Amino acid sequence: MKEEGKHNKKAKKYGMVINLDNCTGCGACMVACMAENNVPFKEDESDKLDSITWMRVYKLANGESYPDADICYLPRPCMHCEGYHGHSPCVSVCPAVATDYNHDTGIVSQIYTRCFGCRYCMGACPYHARYFNWWDPVWPEGMTKYLSPNVSARMRGIVEKCSFCFHRHQLAMDKAFLEGRTELEENEYQTSCTQACPAGAITFGDLNNPHHKVNQMVKPDNKHGGRPGDPNAFRLLERLGTNPKVYYISSKEWVRRAGDNYLANEDRTVQQH
């Protein structure tokens, strides 16, 4: 962990804005992530608690009865929480420094070779974004051919999660370096899920950069833990203080409340207003 005050002036804060009004629940982001990141699969993946999906699309319901029922999909990658100055919930508990907060990019990394599988981080993550490899990955005969050399395959006994496709950042930086640049254009580093989404629901970029769409969309207030300025924008469990870098936009109030609600009895309180 870098120390406070040593932050690079040009530090980036990569983040994501997901427009839930546009999200169709098609799942392309989930599959694009699996394909990009060599995520394995097993015979039965219907037990979602042990199904490794760095990006998972949840289906929320408004709890009303027919015909007032409504549903909304909510894609959930890793939130890359900044916490308070990089003290993400998971980073704070990892005894092996296998997960770290990168102050130059704002990305929470996962270093497989250091992880020894204690799963403290899984307990700490309020978003269930982390997955444990209970088994060694097995690909059917012939299918290892499609594995990408950019991302190492994980073995039994370690934890994995969304990396904001960090290898794409590295590749883009390598290319920029060869061209004598130190800065990336907005479109040079995009995640696999963002790129695949057929509905254009995901936007990715540097939250610190006022020229980037993500910044313009949610107007994060960096003085106050990145709280969104846009009234339709919200973050999951905002009040936990995890300071996540994934923002959501929804024009539906019940959706915003579902994502930001924390106390079970809060519904009633608010309705009394």
Add this chain to the structure above:
Amino acid sequence: MKVGRRSFLSFIIGGAAGTAITPLPWKLMDDASIWSQNWPWTPVPPDGEYSYVNSVCTLCPGGCGISVRKVDDRVVKIEGMKGYPVNAGGICVLGLSGHQLLYSPTRVKSPLKRVGKRGEGKWEKISWDEAISEVAKKLSEIRSKGESHSVGSIVNADSGTIPNLFKRFLTAYGSPNFMTMPSMQDSYKMTLQLMQGVNAQAGFDAENADFILSFGSGIIDGWGSPVRMFKANSTWKANGKKVVQIEPRLSNTAAKSDKWIPIKPGTEAALALGLANVIITNSQHSQKISQSSGFESFKKLVQNEYSTDKVSQITGIDSASIVSLAKTFASASKPLAICGRGQGSTPGSLNEFMAVHALNALVGNINEQGGVWAVPEVDYIKWPEVNLDETATNGVQKERVDGAGSEYPHAKSLLNRLAEVVNSGDGSLEALFVTGANPLYSMPDSKAMKKAFDSIPFVVSFSSYMDETASNSDLILPNHVCLERYEDVPTTAGLQKNIIGLTRPVVKPQFSTKNVGDTIMLIAKALGGSIAEAFPWDSYEACLKETLGAKWDVLVENGFWSDSNSKTVSGEFNFYPKAMESLSNFSPVSLEGSTASYPLVLIPYDSIRLANGYIGDPPFVIKAVEDTVLNGKAACVEVNPKTGKELGLTEGRYASLHTPRGKAKVKVHLYEGIMPGIIALPRGLGHTAYDKYLAGKGCNFNELIGPAEDPVSGLDAAWGIRARLTKV
């Protein structure tokens, strides 16, 4: 998993609480995994030279452009092709998993000949030469008996060079039995033919419409060209355009629309005519169109038979909503009505299509910006006439086995009738070719279809995968998968523009497979005579190049060719073709089964995460299916909590589902988004073939439903079936 607002939160709170809990018990278990975690069998993917190849996805009729990332000669990732006119860089779950199909263990790796009983799974590898001569020998025998007309083929589509090669082959050989997999496009084509007198496909200028009235079309559930529709939907949202979704179930499309209006299923045509009545009464219709022939009769029909109150009774939608919907629809500047349920994989009732088309005509959007266009097929396939020898001349004049063109004069192909015709002894086939289709899985009443297949002595599959149809054939002559072959892809799925895409080999063929275009030509050549002469090309690639002529270079360069000026054909609009007469007394397509033994109505629903055509879900896609759709090995049936209570069924418990056609063990999923009394099952599950990731999971909706012949088109109009759900 469907998470209610509360449970979604408590689920997350559970996670937060975990921070404080000691992980000691977990820690003890770790030690076992730690020392084993570096075992060397975790693959290390080799690095190599990176490249991208552009191609076109053929996994569904959508025809999206794809950019395939390679490392040396391996495909590592498939992405949407930027700038492609259909999908503009977007892609769906299936397209993304194309590489899993390429390297799938379920691929047929060489020609196979059945050795055990049909469907027993015992095969013998044979050489291509043997395979071709085997087919040729059989076909010569049939032909020499004067039975050439008893050979048929089932092909995925009817446009493009591959389907046309099969058509040509059958013609030269002497058979009229060229059959295609049915879809809503068949009903649309027929509607355009009857109401506009044109031979064209329906194209939708969706992006330019500003009010979309969808009669159950799964705009974001895979209808039309799926990725294109996702994009259109986002464009509408960005520009404040409105979507109204009419269907009995809160589908994804309904949830994302501006207004969901639940309707008694099967009464959509009545609603369309009811809306027409309001529009005409309020003189909101296009004045120009009221000069069209049949307008007065149509007006009389809707005024006499489709008064708002009556329609309200039929559809279950209150009168005020009907009136206000008609008003908003007609006063929009670019209103567009669409139909074809779900993904449009079944043709549906012709009445419904005609009623909806009349609605479009009333607001004057036919062939107009933001409307429905009659798009002629691109006529780039200009092969010389086939010289028919005597056998062929006789053969092609025989009646088709499915009754298309005779019993049902407007129909081109009626695969839905094949099972019944064959099983009842009214017709028979001696040999059948199947390519790009999996009818034993995807046709309604798949058991009856299987029985029909059992009585066909010689079934040849050209499938790349060991699917249900291939497993029940006698000979498999495997095609390359789309990442290994050339093919032209004229996009037909509801596009308003003429676009031809080029699928091209991205990697070398992985196994001993052949492009089916080459295979059919080799069979023709082995048969000799005028059949061989009908195929003057040296190879499929040569044929494709010659056929595309000047377009070939454009295709190779850009990956697609598109007509710079959009073309439409117009004929005189007829509001009241004879076929409409049956609407003078509305009766919904009747549901099979009695109310007494089957008190519920079962409908299917489509999900973009469940492929239900020729291709089955690859492992990534089935992994992305929610646990409220597939749970363990059971498919989940959606039941309204009220209905559930009446039946004593609770969330997640097993139940047995019976219909007049079949039964299945399912799990109950209580869903507030479904009309009480109606239950819904997903399409795309219940495969018996393919790999362990797909086979044996859930039940096949097609085993539970039978076809219902539309009285005019002869196409399958069934949209559901009566059912019974009981505790187990």
